[in-house]
Amino acid sequence: AGTGHFSAWAGPVSPAGPASAPTGVTLLARDSAVDVSWITPTDNGGRPITDYVVRYRLATSAVWSTVNVGSAATSRSIGGLTNGQQYVFQVAAITSWGTGTFSALAGPVTPQPLAAPPTRLGGSSTSPGVVSLVWTAPATTGGLTITDYIVQYSSNNGASWTTAADGVSTQA
Numbered sequence: 001a002g003t004g005h006f007s008a009w010a011g012p013v014s015p016a017g018p019a020s021a022p023t024g025v026t027l028l029a030r031d032s033a034v035d036v037s038w039i040t041p042t043d044n045g046g047r048p049i050t051d052y053v054v055r056y057r058l059a060t061s062a063v064w065s066t067v068n069v070g071s072a073a074t075s076r077s078i079g080g081l082t083n084g085q086q087y088v089f090q091v092a093a094i095t096s097w098g099t100g101t102f103s104a105l106a107g108p109v110t111p112q113p114l115a116a117p118p119t120r121l122g123g124s125s126t127s128p129g130v131v132s133l134v135w136t137a138p139a140t141t142g143g144l145t146i147t148d149y150i151v152q153y154s155s156n157n158g159a160s161w162t163t164a165a166d167g168v169s170t171q172a
Contacts (some may be wrong), residue, residue: 016046019093019100022074025134027109031142032083034109037075038091047095054078058107059086081111084143112142118149 024039036054052069054076067075081087086108093100116138123133131153137146151164 016097019045019095019102021103022091025091025103025106029109029111030116032081033077033079036150040102041093045095045097047097049093050095050096056087056089059088071111083111083113086110090156093123115141145156
């Protein structure tokens with residue numbers, strides 16, 4: 001009898017696929033952590049981005065650890081890292097289709113501990129309402145150069161503190 005009748009028209013349908021790779025991955029090392037941020041992929045594969053996955057590893061290892069962002073936010077802080085070790089990172093978008101293409105490798109970046117506090121703080125009053133302070137620079141700086149000291153004072157035995165407007169002070 002031949003070919004039957006065609007069904008009613010269905011459409012339009014857009015093919016879906018994986019999202020392209022996020023770009024512009026930037027890393028900011030902190031104490032035992034790295035802040036990772038990125039730019040949304042140019043192609044979401046035809047489906048909304050619902051999540052991202054960040055993967056990271058020691059620069060000398062082939063074993064990846066992964067963390068889901070839990071939203072379509074374009075940044076995530078990755079904690080629990082070892083200070084002094086180099087890490088590399090990649091990011092991929094997740095849609096209802098699945099995990100998209102991972103970004104180019106970003107890094108290496110090395111988390112560093114915070115600087116130790118200055119020591120041997122001393123001061124003297126040179127005129128009414130003026131105090132001159134001296135201190136010794138920290139013995140450890142977390143591997144980074146000190147770019148400023150923040151000076152705070154209290155006039156009520158430490159119940160509250162005020163930050164002195166001293167400009168940038170890089171010398172002890």
